[in-house]
Amino acid sequence: MTCGPAPTKSDHIWLVVAAFVFAGLDALMASLNEPTTGWAGPYALFLLQIPLDLSLIFAFRYPRIVAGLVLTGATLMLLSDELAPGLFVPEHPISLATVPTITSVLLCVLVRVLDRRSLLILTGIFMVLSTRFWHPSWAVIPFGLASTALPALGSLYLQARRDLLRSLRDRAERAEREQHLLAEQARAEERRRLAGEMHDVVTHRLSLMVLHAGALTVSSKEPAVRDAAEGIRSEGTRALDELRDLVGVLRGTEQDTGATGPAVVELPDPAMLVAESESVGIPVRLRVDGDGNGLSPTVARTAYRVVQEALTNVRKHAPGSEVDLALRYRPDGLDIEVRNSPPKGVPDPVLAGSGSGAGLSGLRQRVELIGGSLRAGPVISGGFEVSAILPAYVPTAESAQHDHGRRRR
Known part of the structure; x- marks a missing residue:
């Protein structure tokens, strides 16, 4: 002893x-x-x-x-x-x-x-x-x-003091860990509550919207109405997929969907956003390194939203600028970098003031929710840069279907 x-x-x-x-x-x-x-x-x-x-x-x-x-x-x-x-x-x-x-x-x-x-x-x-x-x-x-007595008693005192300090430090660390766990449990409970409300309320309303749009597509005799209804149905279906994916992330669990085979999941392609930007006069130089087939649907949609928000901000606040978009796919994730040159014109006040001002902050929360990180800010050259680091896989029900067991832990 x-x-x-x-x-x-x-x-x-x-x-x-x-x-x-x-x-x-x-x-x-x-x-x-x-x-x-x-x-x-x-x-x-x-x-x-x-x-x-x-x-x-x-x-x-x-x-x-x-x-x-x-x-x-x-x-x-x-x-x-x-x-x-x-x-x-x-x-x-x-x-x-x-x-x-x-x-x-x-x-x-x-x-x-x-x-x-x-x-x-x-x-x-x-x-x-x-x-x-x-x-x-x-x-x-x-x-x-x-x-004899003095060194022994002095050493005993110092030893007792070290033990007391060590005990207090351990107790403080334990209390800090317990507080962190309680905070994590509270956040997880809040996420589950939000997931339940989103699933019960928002999903129900979106489903009704998609059904009504589908019915209008069949029943209407006007081609313009059918095209508009089909667009609403398509966007509503995509919103349902994203909402279902987000609910799975908030719950933090993989759900058994009962699927007997791999599901076909249509993932958004950032190249579509590049074409949209170029169609309105904003040149975008796209550079892609690697293969993005290994990304789970949640990550692919989040990457799409990062690029979409960055290009939208360029259109609003930096007219006439050029954009460099880099997508670097890694085995364990994806690096995104969107950088625009200094604007050559004056932003349209109506277009610049059309947003809520919370786009980047909401985007950062979405990226952090799946375990990634996002940085946004001006660069030395006078432009603006948005960069994100995303993981390759996030366990959700849709990810399980899309990946059919290859990445599940």
Whole structure:
């Protein structure tokens, strides 16, 4: 059981550096201390502390073994002071430390790798060995507490503070995720409600319009009336297809249509829009890269609307300009770019003011609804550019019929 995060590579490097720093410090103190006088030789304290300093390198991997070695060294220093002065510790040392100098660093490390109970027991033992409370001394007790209890308690406080901050951060992230999920659920519910209303109300009215137009086509004797009725019926049928497709996107589910074979879906062609624009005096240079047969009907119609809205805005606001239209079909989607040159004439105020002003914003919402993105704005040359990035497939009922299982997830 550990009390902190797993040691990292930088933690191990830090231990190696600390071990050699303390080994150098003990070497300096050995050169300044008076020699020991026991059978262990004149440098007994230095020879005792060096292995303990270097054992710090393995404190993360073998914490209990390293703690046992340092505790053994502290016990030998205590026995030397009490029973054989001068054996391992000089009789008049320059340092007031009564435990190995590496003890404070070791306790900071043990906070990370030992359970709380074992850490407190070890800290208590080191406190007893360092303070020597049976011989109270104002010089020994404060120094002993500063080298044992203070680093352990300080490390425990820092560890608890890190855990608290981590917990608060996790809780905030969890709350943010939950809020995002609730917002997504609310949006999905609103989309389903709108889809239901569109299906129940708008589809019903359009269906009646198509039926009446079809009946008028059959019953009328006037060719002009029949042609107009046929146009209304054709546009109404196309609107029903688009509405059915949009309802499927809003619901966000693929519906089983019960079709036994692939349906024939007539998809709009942007080239028709190019011909319309050229017929009213707006030249359009069309460049097509790739094959658009892999697009689902929803994406194809959205691409058609992007091009249609862009060319309509050119006719309204940039008379006399030339248009470059690029369609780049990719295996995973479609890139659209419509750019017009600076206008050469003054826009017709009636034509320019005929729109609602929400065409591009509504178009952006439609593009984002199927998972795409749209950008529109002026360019450095003085013209205007509309560009969109669309996915290749959106799961709807009509897409399932058109694609007959090739892209379904």
